[in-house]
Amino acid sequence: MLDLLPEQQPETLNLRCPVPLTQHPAAVYLDSLGSERSKATMREGLNIMARMLTGGECDAMTLNWAALRYKHTAALRSALEKKYAPATVNQMLCALRRVLKEALRLDLIDPQDYSKAVDVRSIKQSGKVRGRALTLSEIAALMESCSGKTPIDIRDKALIAILRGGGIRRGEAVNLLKRDFNLSTGALFIREGKGKKDRTVYLPESACVLVSEWLELRGEAPGPLLYPIRKGGEIQRRRMTEDGVLKIVQRRAKLAGVESFSPHDFRRTFCSDLLDAGVDIVTVQKLAGHASPVTTAKYDRRGEETKWRAVQHLEF
Template structure:
């Protein structure tokens, strides 16, 4: 996977204070890079720690040594009461993630003796509900979406290849954006994911239909987008650059809406749909875990809960109201 541009820590507070939040956060991110943490992980750490630090600065708390457990608990209450621009609260998952990143940061400060001990060590994080994907497409709905791009145009042909790749492989949007031409192994019908989530490489299968659409795009129109700076990136924007994940999300959402499907989702919905439909058709969850690149089997288990077809079959065969009289 191509390396993302390093995320800089935007200045805040006293940037010259060696004990201040800003200088320590910059040092922390530098050490994460030395230890080969992904830029996605570093960006996430910066986002949540900087947000907490700015909240502290607004209360004249300018150094990590000033932070106590009661202050952290006050910030936890702030997150609980916070409302986004649409009036909605932060999800339990977002609150949990923010506090987890802050706790990890303070553990690092204590480990390097910037503070005597971590005030976040015993902070109780909110429990995360075991939610299911908000929406899953049916096989017919997927075909409606895939038929959306106008493949008579270069952009439409490219977009069809992108959608087919999502549906066939279930890869993450960041993994799709980073795909390279030499990572498509046609003879093996496989994709090579270079340093996916967790900096882990993996091979995953890709279907013949998706490969055919990729070939039509590469052979027919990719050169129309390519520039000398485009390097080996598979899917290119009209400017010849690698897609940003948010742009791919917007494209995915538009095609679902254009198909008249009233379900939320953009890119990840293909991942959920592929895994659910494959499991309903008999695929073992262990194999689905390998394809999706899940580190823990618990993550893949949600597809056992979204696969309703088998439950419907048992329900129809055993529920008294469904049994036909002889």
């Protein structure tokens, strides 16, 4: 348990009786998240913080979040910083602030107490950026690893085409329905992406060809666009999982001899390549489904060569 004063002990932070989920700030916050993966990640973060605050007596649903004050959140930040990496701490602090924001909206916490409680600084991170962009040769090697004619090869080519060509999140990919893809225009309709926002992205023609090959094998039945496939080639007509996408990407990287990368690196590659091609950042932002161009800029993984080419336009 955190080293708190007597008046801050766990009994003051326990919910004395259950409350409806519509009035529970943590439940309201978690329900606002788009993907099940995001919900699971943030729920675990809230559980960790609740246990730290109460010596293991509470979890996210039994802690009285509205009772938190600055003395709690400041002590919590300090304890988290000693135990977790900066990115993990900042993610949990973000969840904490969002839960307290819901408590304010539900009139469970005084505005002044709220403003003080959320006034905790994020942890400063090193300048090293996360993830990377894939090179054209790496993407070619990945596609070559899927050059066979088995159902798994055909499905994996379509999956890579969608992740690389559409720049979408893996959670968005597994949620795609067959009706969400328009072969004639290359449009992919993304339902309830991050922040539960819908958007439309467009696949290049080369990617559409690969998806169409999968559709010929998949058939016209309604349902998920992408299916899991057993090792023997049996297509399972159900939705893929995000973890399944991760394992496919890891397997293809190993087969292709490509340095390990994550499915999210396809998004970084997507944004970097479009920016390098001269597409304005607002358009890239809309395609990526980012709330702000500032977020899109963080996905830019173009190297020194791009900066060198840029200054060559200057005349003297």
